[in-house]
Amino acid sequence: MFNNQSVRTAMLALALGICLWLGVGQNLTMAAPLAVTESTFQDKVQTLPEAPLELKSEVDHYLTSIPSGYYTIANVKELKSLMADRQALLVDVREPSEYRSGHIPSAINIPLRTLAQNLSKIPGDRPVILYCSTGYRSSMGVMTLHLLNYDNVQSFPSSLSGWQKAGEAIVFR
Secondary structure, X not given: OOOHHHHHHHHHHHHHHXXXXXXXXXXXXXXXXXXXXXXXXXXXXXXXXXOOXXXXXXXXXXXXXXXXXXXXXXXXHHHHHHHHHOOOEEEEOOOHHHHHOOEOOOOEEOOHHHHHHHHHHOOOOXXXXXXXXXXXXXXXXXXXXXXXXXXXXXXXXXXXXXXXXXXXXXXXX
């Protein structure tokens, strides 16, 4: 009934939704309009329909089969190796002002919020590595591109701060 692609897509959509939901909790400015009293919140909660047992089983199988380090580049050495050996494209998903204030050499800037409008800049035939300031936006970008059937995309969760801590140069422009 469910094929691997539809389960994969559903899981990535679920993960993206969770990231977005958790992200609201991180930003009090965004969360403020959502603040309600406990009783008001309970009055508005809707019970979601129970997922079919087969879907739950497929989801469980998918989640337990995710390897450690799934879709991530572990360290600066691995990132530099991919960039040199496989001509990986490095994409900074921060806002343009953040990019101009310092970025990894050779990285292009495609802000996360414009990723879907810039798919022509994302190749399908070589590795694509996303990074940001802390790893949050890059992981959302990886999930987004995987939902759009890019299977060559990874995140560099150490991000710009990890690059700098390793003593690597950054570019200002």
